[in-house]
Amino acid sequence: MIFSKTLNRWYSINKRELPWRQTKNPYSIWLSEIILQQTQVKQGLPYYEAFLVNFPTVFDLARAEEQDVLKLWQGLGYYSRARNIHLTAKYIVNQYDGVFPNNYTALLKLKGVGDYTASAIASICFNEPKAVVDGNVYRVLSRYFGVETPINSSKGIKEFKTLAQELIDHENPADYNQAIMEFGAVQCKPQNPDCSVCPFNTTCFAFNKNQIQQLPVKIKAEKAKKKYFNFLVIISKEEQTILKKREGKGIWQNLYQFPLIETSKSMNQDEFHSILKNHDVLKGLNYELSLYNETAIIHKLSHQHLYTKFWIVTTHASLTEGITFLEIHKYPVPLLIENFIKDFNF
DNA sequence: AATCCGGGGCT
DNA sequence: AGCCCAGGATT
Missing domain, CATH: 3.90.79.10 (Nucleoside Triphosphate Pyrophosphohydrolase)
Structure with a gap:
């Protein structure tokens, strides 16, 4: 309980003004969440703006040619995301008359929407208490609680999801989820975080055990x-x-x-x-x-x-x-x- | 459970 | 050049 309270207080003071925080429209939130997969805010922001200008609604996106969707996505990488938003837009229009599903389970069925994105949309748009676990959340939780299970192992993925779900603020899952991710991105950064100004620095495991550089633990990738x-x-x-x-x-x-x-x-x-x-x-x-x-x-x-x-x-x-x-x-x-x-x- | 799928940024 | 970042689909 203390954890989420401290987090929400930090968020209300330190959050960045970002365009997708001005809306609860599921189409806009979905678009922003897909764009932000594996992608930093700075890189994704202009693409989000461009997509909403070119395709203001799910109907506009559904009507588009795939080639034009890919052209607008050009440079952002992981192009299956672009092909999938086009597929899903057509699916939403044809199966749901253009209205997005309003719960985690139904959202999870959409192409390109996995556990993270379904949780994000369900919590932000519909206040469903489903904890998001993205790279920021892995980092924050592993450091604060001293969890050493590799975040990219099957065991780690389950463990962190369970832990995140136990911590979520049921009163306000929308703000809580955004708060923990923003905290990871802005304060509990991967490299050289300024722990002297962190509201958790008296109770954070990694800070007190001098383990900031060692956490989170990750299994090394193969060489290219x-x-x-x-x-x-x-x-x-x-x-x-x-x-x-x-x-x-x-x-x-x-x-x-x-x-x-x-x-x-x-x-x-x-x-x-x-x-x-x-x-x-x-x-x-x-x-x-x-x-x-x-x-x-x-x-x-x-x-x-x-x-x-x-x-x-x-x-x-x-x-x-x-x-x-x-x-x-x-x-x-x-x-x-x-x-x-x-x-x-x- | 392991591998594939981009591109940005830092050192 | 080498390292870190890291969701979802596929096999």
Whole structure:
């Protein structure tokens, strides 16, 4: 009881003014919660504003083309979130006449909505006492109570969920949930928190045992694998190029890119030239090849590092599947491609 | 239970 | 270059 009281007092004084705190509209809250998954407020904020401007209601989002939703999501990463909000918007319109379900269990059935997001929407919009457990909550609870179970183990996930649920303020779950997350983000930060001004510093386990750096405990991730990407930037006489949609599984699903040839090592001009001879996209084409970036661009994802070279393929032929330079900007592309497009000045 | 899925930020 | 951040779906 003391815990939630102290937390709520801290929150009322220190909370940031954020646009999704001005509303209880389930559509807005849902949108903000999906955007904020794995994403910091600073990065997600402009996307939240843009989505509400472009798609003010769930009906507008449901009517959109997936490509336009992905375009608006471009740069934010984890693109399944964008595909899922589009799917779910259509589902809400068709199955619920555009009205969001009003409880945890029904919310959990939505694509892209897991335990965290269902708890967030249910508590914030409908005052259902379901405790949210996001990265901030793991950190706050593990430090304050000295819980050493790894937060990314099955045991840890259950343990922290149970603990969080025991602590929730049943009088005001909406503010309590937001308070503990905001406290984790602003005060009980991952690195170098200023514990001297923390309202919990007399009773916090980690602070008093000098364990702030050690908590929370987390199982280490595998090292990122190296991959070697070669993009064919085809430039035709008629100012056209070729973009391909990424199909199937893997990264950047349904986004576009220049024709890609993945190799087992970094290629030089001669090596790549011989590989190119029997490639589909250039079949029967007369072209000249030049390397745009001598040193590979390293694009870092959490689980793979992409060593990337852009190869300029100039041709006098006309392209049957070509798009004009002006049209490039309508296609959703990964940041790696977007950065090249800007640099190349199409 | 383990792995995949982006991109930002700090050192 | 190496490290931390961390929800949901899939297998």
